[in-house]
Amino acid sequence: MKFKLYDSVKKEKLDFTPIKEGEVSIYICGPTVYDDAHLGHARSALSFDLLRRTLKELNFKVTLAKNFTDIDDKIINKLKKSNQTLQELTEYYINRYLCDMDSIGVQRADIEPKATEHIEAMESMIDTLLKSGYAYKLDNGDIYFDSTKDSKYGSISNMVIDEDATQSRLENIDGKKDPKDFALWKSCKGDEDICFDGLMPSGRPGWHIECSAMIAKHFNGDDNYCIDIHCGGADLLFPHHENEAAQTRCSLNKEIAKYWMHNGFVQIDGEKMSKSLGNSFFLKDALKIYDGELLRFYLITIHYRNDFNFNEEDLHASKKRLDKLYRLKKRLYGGKASKPNSNFKNELLEAMSDDLNSSKAFAIVDEMISNINETLDKEPKNRALKQEALANIEFIGSLLGVGCKDAIEWFQQGVSKEDKEKIETLIAKRDSAKNKRDFELADSIRDELKSMGITIMDTADGTKWEKL
């Protein structure tokens, strides 16, 4: 099966051909760790988690790196307001990030490089650029990349910047030769700055150079490319990825990545997520209210390239949709999985192999659920089908990362042990009333349960309950 992806630089869907047969190298631009992860981080992580899972299912040997930017202006600003060291602060947020991503089923990266651990690699890259004339030093010691020396500058974002640039908001610092030029190295600006001493004058790296240097250090690629796929949020295309590509091209004489993938943005109730608007939604806050797997499901039911409008109403619709998968799983409770239906498996994998068409994949899942339920209504004892259905659900779990939890517990989340006992007692009471055909009492007990947020269902295996 061919994997197809939409290359956001070439702007077309392409057949994926890896640099090395059967292997894939992926680099994702990870977070700057100065605060907790928000829903946008979640969406980006989930998009490329699906990429990784799909490629693995297609039998590629996947090596995935996701960096942490642990030195930057925002971190330094935050540090000034706290009494933590740089390492304490960034390690705290790195752990928070990893925990939050664990909660939504994002598999850990194979390599998690930190900027501060790659200062030498960055310095050596900058040194190469300086020596070959692609970079220059300002009077204050800052080192800038000379974008005019790179004839391919602009080829990634297709961004042509007017020489006049009257409307451009590119920062124009005295001494910069061209508005497009960007900082490779920032010289030490005083006691409150965080500085590194090495090959370069005391100072710290610019943002863009870290990705180029970390990719160069961890991946070999071939003569033309460093890695197969470079991923990140849509906002990174320019200037971040343009600049990364330029640095790599000019220092290593090859392109940084063969393919580029960018995920769409998350909005909340139709508005851009931002702290100034007061609607910034941290993943940790969402996790206090909603189950992590539900958030995952909700965030991946829409194609990764589209913008995503996060809102409670759609989230509840998603909950009901995911419930259907768990109801089937509950119906199959206690059975053993055999092998997934090969048609189902192929269709699902094919959908995901088509530029991660998760919307289509879930439509296939829904149809599978309906089909199994329909057959099971007619043939409740079809054991082979039940075992196959369980295997289907396991496959969904490994490819899409949902439906992995215990089906009984799924519907009883947030119910305390005492309440569970109380519910069981009430159900027993109702059963005996029902047996005596005292439906008035039975119904009043059902109402009582409903007021506790519990719904019940009479089945062939007795009365079952769920939290509403």
Place this chain on the structure above:
RNA sequence: GGCGGCAUAGCCAAGUGGCUAAGGCAGGAGCCUGCAAAGCUCUGAUCCCCGGUUCGAAUCCGGGUGCCGCCUCCA
């Protein structure tokens, strides 16, 4: 000012030239049930507007309108 994206039923959302325009939520009808719930069945749109290309377009091209993003740190 420059670059780019999007517009499909009440809502969410696939579809990128051709069988009856996927799927979900909500709604309606039915089967099942003591009644419910769950499950199942049936039920809805000609695809923002105008023009063009084509035997044939939601899908391609041109022109509108509207929304959004990037060009400053940003997933």
